[in-house]
Amino acid sequence: xxxxxxxxxxxxxxxxxxxxxxxEGIFGRYRRILPYIALAGLVASAAWTTSWVIRDDYQTIxxxxxxxxxYAVFFYxxxxxxxxxxVLASVDWVDRVGRRxxxxxxxxxxxxxxxxxxxxARDLITIFIALELSSIPQYILAGWQKxxxxxxxxxxxxxLGAISSAVLLYGMALIYGFTxxxxxxxxxxxxxxxxxENRALLIVAVTMLIAGFGFKMAVVPFQMWVPDVxxxxxxxxxxxxxxxxxxxxxxxxxxxxxxxxxxxxxxxDWANIFAVLAAVTMTVGNVMAIVQSDIKRMLGYSSVAxxxxxxxxxxxxxxxxxxxxxxxxxxxxxxxxxxxxxLGAFVAVIAISQRIGSDQxxxxxxxxxxxxxxxxxxxxxxxxxxxxxxxxxFWAKLYIFNAGIHADLAWLVIIAVxxxxxxxxxxxxxxxxxxxxxxxxxxxxxxxxxGVSLAVTTAGVLVFGILPAPLIDAAxxxxxxxxxQ
Amino acid sequence: xxxxxxxxLPAAAAVVALLLPQAQxxxxxxxxxxxxxxxFVLSLVLFFRFDVNAEGYQFVERRTWVDIGExxxxxxxxxxGLSMPLVVLTTFLTVASVLVSFNITFRPRLxxxxxxxxxxxxxxxxxxxxxxxxxxxxxxxxxxxFLLIAIWGSGRKEYAATKFVLYTLFxxxxxxxxxxxxxFNAGTFDIEVLGQTxxxxxxxxxxxxFLLLMAGFAVKLPIVPFHTWLPDAHTNAPTAVxxxxxxxxxxxxxxxxxRMGVTMMPEQAANWDVWLAGLGVISVLYxxxxxxRQTDVKRLVAYSSVSHMGxxxxxxxxxxxxxxxxxxxxxxxxxxxxxxxxxxxxLMYDRTHTREIANLGGLSRQxxxxxxxxxxxxxGSLGLPAMAGFIAEVTVFLGAFDRFEWAxxxxxxxxxxxxxxxxxxxxxxxxxxxxxxxxxxxDQRHWWEHSAVLGLAVLIVLLGVYPAILMDxxxxxxxxxxxxxxx
Numbered sequence: 001x002x003x004x005x006x007x008x009x010x011x012x013x014x015x016x017x018x019x020x021x022x023x024e025g026i027f028g029r030y031r032r033i034l035p036y037i038a039l040a041g042l043v044a045s046a047a048w049t050t051s052w053v054i055r056d057d058y059q060t061i062x063x064x065x066x067x068x069x070x071y072a073v074f075f076y077x078x079x080x081x082x083x084x085x086x087v088l089a090s091v092d093w094v095d096r097v098g099r100r101x102x103x104x105x106x107x108x109x110x111x112x113x114x115x116x117x118x119x120x121a122r123d124l125i126t127i128f129i130a131l132e133l134s135s136i137p138q139y140i141l142a143g144w145q146k147x148x149x150x151x152x153x154x155x156x157x158x159x160l161g162a163i164s165s166a167v168l169l170y171g172m173a174l175i176y177g178f179t180x181x182x183x184x185x186x187x188x189x190x191x192x193x194x195x196x197e198n199r200a201l202l203i204v205a206v207t208m209l210i211a212g213f214g215f216k217m218a219v220v221p222f223q224m225w226v227p228d229v230x231x232x233x234x235x236x237x238x239x240x241x242x243x244x245x246x247x248x249x250x251x252x253x254x255x256x257x258x259x260x261x262x263x264x265x266x267x268x269d270w271a272n273i274f275a276v277l278a279a280v281t282m283t284v285g286n287v288m289a290i291v292q293s294d295i296k297r298m299l300g301y302s303s304v305a306x307x308x309x310x311x312x313x314x315x316x317x318x319x320x321x322x323x324x325x326x327x328x329x330x331x332x333x334x335x336x337x338x339x340x341x342x343l344g345a346f347v348a349v350i351a352i353s354q355r356i357g358s359d360q361x362x363x364x365x366x367x368x369x370x371x372x373x374x375x376x377x378x379x380x381x382x383x384x385x386x387x388x389x390x391x392x393x394f395w396a397k398l399y400i401f402n403a404g405i406h407a408d409l410a411w412l413v414i415i416a417v418x419x420x421x422x423x424x425x426x427x428x429x430x431x432x433x434x435x436x437x438x439x440x441x442x443x444x445x446x447x448x449x450x451g452v453s454l455a456v457t458t459a460g461v462l463v464f465g466i467l468p469a470p471l472i473d474a475a476x477x478x479x480x481x482x483x484x485q
Numbered sequence: 486x487x488x489x490x491x492x493x494l495p496a497a498a499a500v501v502a503l504l505l506p507q508a509q510x511x512x513x514x515x516x517x518x519x520x521x522x523x524x525f526v527l528s529l530v531l532f533f534r535f536d537v538n539a540e541g542y543q544f545v546e547r548r549t550w551v552d553i554g555e556x557x558x559x560x561x562x563x564x565x566g567l568s569m570p571l572v573v574l575t576t577f578l579t580v581a582s583v584l585v586s587f588n589i590t591f592r593p594r595l596x597x598x599x600x601x602x603x604x605x606x607x608x609x610x611x612x613x614x615x616x617x618x619x620x621x622x623x624x625x626x627x628x629x630x631f632l633l634i635a636i637w638g639s640g641r642k643e644y645a646a647t648k649f650v651l652y653t654l655f656x657x658x659x660x661x662x663x664x665x666x667x668x669f670n671a672g673t674f675d676i677e678v679l680g681q682t683x684x685x686x687x688x689x690x691x692x693x694x695f696l697l698l699m700a701g702f703a704v705k706l707p708i709v710p711f712h713t714w715l716p717d718a719h720t721n722a723p724t725a726v727x728x729x730x731x732x733x734x735x736x737x738x739x740x741x742x743x744r745m746g747v748t749m750m751p752e753q754a755a756n757w758d759v760w761l762a763g764l765g766v767i768s769v770l771y772x773x774x775x776x777x778r779q780t781d782v783k784r785l786v787a788y789s790s791v792s793h794m795g796x797x798x799x800x801x802x803x804x805x806x807x808x809x810x811x812x813x814x815x816x817x818x819x820x821x822x823x824x825x826x827x828x829x830x831x832l833m834y835d836r837t838h839t840r841e842i843a844n845l846g847g848l849s850r851q852x853x854x855x856x857x858x859x860x861x862x863x864x865g866s867l868g869l870p871a872m873a874g875f876i877a878e879v880t881v882f883l884g885a886f887d888r889f890e891w892a893x894x895x896x897x898x899x900x901x902x903x904x905x906x907x908x909x910x911x912x913x914x915x916x917x918x919x920x921x922x923x924x925x926x927x928d929q930r931h932w933w934e935h936s937a938v939l940g941l942a943v944l945i946v947l948l949g950v951y952p953a954i955l956m957d958x959x960x961x962x963x964x965x966x967x968x969x970x971x972x
Contacts, residue, residue: 383628386654389621398617398661399556405665410689413665417658424654428631428647436635436643469551 003061006068009045009052009076010113016041017109024102031101035094035449038087038105042112046080049073064183065123074332074478075119075251082244082339083112088453089347090236092354097145097234104144108240111137115248122259124172124182127252128165131216135161138245142233153232160215160225168212174205175260184260192263199265206261206270210277213256216249219311220281223304227288230300235353238296239346242303247335250310254328257314258482267317271407275315279415281308286422294359295349298426302385303342305423309397310334312404312412319406325482327407330400332475337396337464341384344457348378351446351454361430365437371444375434377458382427384461387420392464392471399472487531488544488562491572492608494524495579499601502594510594517583517597521604525576531564532573537957540965541565542614542677550618557674561615566962567743567813568611570955571736574820575611577944578732579604582725584937585828588835589637589723596637599629600725607733611740616664616674623660623737627653630726630734638721645714645721652714656704660741663698667749680748680969695753699746699761705738708798709768712791719787720840724831727783731790732824736816739797743809743966747801751970754804758972761802762885762892768795769899776906782833782840785910786826789866792899793819793874799889799896800881804970808884809963814955815881818873818948822865825941829858832934836926842910847919851926856915858938865945867907868900873948888972 004011020037023030052058053073060067087108094101114134121127139161143154176182178201179190195202214222230238257270285305292298313334316327351374352367353359368375384393397420404413446454464471498520502513531544542563551558564572582600589596602625609622627650635646666689668674671682684691704711715735719727747754754761772792779785793815800812833848833855834840849856865872878900886893948955 388627389625394621394624398620401661402556402665402669405662405669405688408688410662410666414662417661418655421651421654421658425647425651428650431631432635432643432647435632472551472556 002059006059006061007066007117008048009080010116012045012048013041013109013113013116016044017106017113020102020106020109034101034105035087035091038109039084041109042080042084042087046077049076049080060122062126064185065126066117066120067122068120069481071251071255071478071481072116072120074474075247075335076116078247078336078339079112079115079119079244082240082247082343083108085343085347085453085457086236086240086244088449089239089343089350091449092447093234093236093350096354104141107137107141111135111141111240112244115244118248119251121252122184122255124176124184124187124256127256128169128172131168131252132165134245134248135165135216138237138241141237142229142241144237145234149232150234151232153229156225157229157233164212164215164222167208171205171208171212174201174208178202178205184256187260188262191261191266195263196265199269202261202266203269206266206273209256210270210273213249213253214277217246217253217307217310218304219277219307220284220304223281223285223307226304227292227297227300230303231294231296231359235296235346235350238300239343239350242299242346243339243342246303246307247339250331250335253314254331254479254482258317258325258328262317262482271315271317274311275409275412278308278311278315279412281305281311282416282419283308286419286426290422290426292426293361295361295364295430296359298361298430299342299345299349302423302426305419306338306342306385308419309400309416310338312400312409312416315409315412316400316403316407318408319403325479326403328479328482329472329475330396330403332478333399333472334396336471336475337384337392337461340457340460340464341381341391341393344381344454344461345378345385347450347454347457348374348381351450352378355444356441361433364430364433366439366441367434367437369439369443370441371446374446374454377454379431379434380458381461382431384465386424386427390462390465392461392468394465395468395472486546487527488564488612489546491524491528491531491576492562492605492612494527495520495601495608496605499598499605502601503598505594511590513593513597514583514587514589517601518580520601521576521579521583524604524608525573525580528573528576532569535564535569535958537566537961540961545614558617559615559675560618561675562609562612562618563614564612566958566960567740567966569958570813570817571611571733571740572608574736574817575604575607575733577940578728578820578824581824581828581937581941582728584933585728585831586723586725587931587933591637596633599633600729602629603633603729607729607737610737614676616668616676616679618674619676620657620661620664624657626734630730633726634718634722637723637726639723640721641717642721645717648714649718652704652711656701656711658701659697659704660701663694663701666694676744680744682749684750691750692753692756695746695750695757698750699742699757702738702741702746703764703798705741706735706794706797707738707791708764708794709771709791712768712772715791716784716787719790719827720781720783724827724834727827727831728824731786731827732820735790735794736820739794739801739812739816742798742801743812743963747804747809748966748969751804755970755972758802758804759889762799762889765795765798765802766892766895766899768792768798769896770795770902773899773902773906777902777909779906780842782830782842782845782910782914783827785842785906786823786830786866789903789906790819790823792903793823793866795899796878796881796896799885799892802892803881803885803888804967804972805884805888806960806964806967807880809966810956810960811877811880811882811884813959813963814873814952815877817955818865818877818945821941821945821948822862822872822874825858825862825938825945826866828934828937828941829855829862832938833859837923842913845914845920846917847915848923849915850919851923858942859915860911861942862945863907863911867904871946871949873945873952876949876952
């Protein structure tokens with residue numbers, strides 16, 4: 001029973017997914033309640049998570065392969081929040097598509113449960129299974145629309161995802177071959193004790209792991225799928241991919257590298273790899289984003305660039321604060337801030353593209369006159385992505401750059417801040433279109449569900465932009481489990 | 486508490502203006518005037534309550550904002566002899582900007598809100614004593630400015646607005662790196678503490694930190710070759726925004742150079758002083774030469790700003806209390822004089838709808854008041870004695886002469902050139918043959934325009950004939966800064 005209690009937050013989401021399928025099967029007429037079942041499941045899951053926070057009795061179960069700790073809890077909240085917002089933003093679109101509504105929500109929930117398992121997994125095999133549990137629904141979702149673009153997106157995502165899984169498995173096999181265990185803390189112990197003379201082998205394994213996870217994190221050179229999939233997939237799915245999936249990838253990477261490969265002699269190696277990847281990813285992502293004319297493609301490349309910024313936190317592993325690693329907490333803060341911001345941007349894009357039937361930035365012209373609040377919200381999220389105050393994005397960037405400086409990575413921080421300038425160009429390009437362009441089109445209103453999710457995300461960006469302390473505090477608490485590794 | 490009120494009154498007025506119902510949107514200007522005016526009056530009270538003999542910062546307020554682990558941010562504000570005059574300058578020019586925008590009818594709520602948020606962020610830059618708070622305020626100014634130029638500007642406004650934002654973002658990017666490096670080394674973001682720390686073993690060489698920091702501020706000042714955003718921004722911005730831009734936004738750069746550059750890294754400042762002086766002189770001369778061939782009056786004043794800001798850098802490079810005082814005085818004087826010039830040019834443009842010098846001429850007949858104002862402000866700009874600019878230039882030259890004789894001699898050529906471009910422009914715009922097409926025009930129109938002009942003119946003369954009112958305040962603070970420099 002205890003194990004069931006520990007995985008309760010995931011189970012309840014899976015139960016909600018089952019309920020949704022049953023409801024459509026039995027009471028097909030009451031389709032409209034499907035998203036609300038999903039929401040109820042997510043709220044119940046968050047409540048269950050909260051009960052663990054209150055009990056403050058974190059535990060590891062299944063022979064040490066899965067643990068519920070402050071770190072996992074942080075991500076549970078992020079994933080529940082992200083999925084709830086995505087569900088809200090999907091309602092209109094799903095209604096319009098019409099068919100297989102239950103399957104859509106059920107798949108989104110299943111993927112979410114997979115992401116949550118990923119956040120708590122402490123064992124290579126569990127990680128792999130959780131990764132697949134979250135990925136396979138996402139492959140299906142990417143191809144949901146069944147038009148040429150969407151099918152291409154789904155297939156591309158599936159094929160490249162399969163290849164990356166193979167590479168990841170290979171890396172895991174090397175680690176297992178060397179250490180004789182798949183459990184992360186034990187891997188860490190073995191490597192710390194006898195890894196130094198086998199550094200070359202470990203570096204090969206680390207490279208494989210980075211390549212495998214790099215696909216999910218969408219860092220260069222494993223980002224090829226991003227623009228096509230982001231553009232082709234239905235926009236709510238894109239939002240889910242760009243926020244939820246990416247956050248989970250970083251969650252598991254931090255866990256694997258800090259717990260399993262945290263020994264000094266090897267962490268300096270992978271920190272260097274991450275530093276180089278960060279520099280390349282930011283630069284490539286930003287430069288490519290400049291030339292995009294489709295807003296989903298642009299946000300795709302911008303999310304690649306943002307992933308590069310996340311990596312600074314991983315490269316800054318050597319920066320330690322008072323009982324926690326500054327770099328890891330910076331990634332967590334960035335994940336949370338980015339979740340609000342990017343979701344807000346995507347929700348606005350969903351609302352706009354439903355109305356104007358286009359994702360071309362040029363068609364956003366004069367949006368300010370047609371839907372002032374919507375345009376203001378999108379502009380605000382884009383400002384946050386640039387990192388200008390008073391937004392959550394400002395603090396996230398400041399904090400992660402600070403971690404970089406603490407880890408003696410001034411060169412990387414300089415590249416990062418210059419990239420901020422580049423990103424300002426294309427983010428402001430959209431703002432310019434919306435506020436300055438002219439239009440003869442009629443004004444419109446957004447639906448209540450989209451309005452709610454937009455209000456929540458924008459309020460989050462603003463509130464944490466003015467009072468960032470709770471978020472920073474939570475991020476630092478969450479990574480304390482890595483202290484002393 | 487008083488200083489916080491000065492700081493946030495404009496922002497509070499901005500919120501009120503935004504919340505006005507659509508039918509009442511014409512009231513936005515009154516809300517803005519009330520907010521800006523109250524902030525100005527209160528800052529003036531502080532100005533006269535300021536104790537010039539006391540050391541350190543006054544009207545200090547310190548509260549913890551974010552205090553978690555290694556990451557501390559304080560709401561820590563205060564003023565000294567350097568920032569007090571700049572705060573009053575800002576609140577005063579905000580009032581002037583609101584007054585000259587009284588006829589804005591296109592989306593006035595958003596317009597005045599942007600203008601007021603801009604004011605809060607600039608005041609915030611001058612009063613912040615926490616490096617992160619400083620940076621936050623520094624960045625906060627970007628977006629309102631972008632909207633102000635992009636929506637209410639003219640000509641190539643989108644281009645100018647984007648260029649402004651990108652240049653500023655670039656400058657602040659460099660700034661951020663040096664802020665983080667310095668703060669990490671000292672273990673605090675406290676500007677007061679940082680100003681007394683002797684940095685050692687920073688993660689990147691301190692000389693490089695100094696150059697990054699100065700480059701960040703040089704974009705804002707602006708110093709050649711980082712100046713190209715300025716003419717575009719000025720030319721295409723609405724009048725009030727030009728006033729704010731030339732009047733106070735540029736001063737953020739000079740302020741930062743003194744407060745952060747020289748005070749925190751005096752040794753590095755001494756290492757690079759010749760280069761700074763050289764860049765200052767290049768800005769003075771290059772700015773002056775380029776000004777000579779401008780055909781658009783607004784662009785002309787914009788380039789003359791580049792030239793005048795070169796003098797600020799020259800004064801800073803001298804690294805003595807006289808030079809630094811001169812630089813600060815020059816910032817205030819230039820803010821008032823150029824502010825006045827932009828106000829008058831804006832009034833002229835409202836009537837004639839042209840800024841091309843070739844299309845203007847003989848305006849002294851049709852608009853004698855405006856012409857008088859232009860001549861007055863022009864004389865101020867070329868440094869006529871009994872006006873604020875003269876005192877500033879003389880002090881800068883006195884301060885720099887001991888150390889960089891050559892630089893001062895060259896810079897004086899720039900001053901001669903300024904007499905050239907000002908008088909030549911006045912001759913073509915104000916005097917000369919009367920143009921028939923302007924016969925219907927009058928300069929008698931609205932009280933708010935006249936009061937803005939009059940207020941600025943009075944201050945320019947006051948600071949020209951009685952400089953002690955500022956000098957006594959600035960000089961002790963600059964002596965403290967100069968005392969840290971070992972030449």
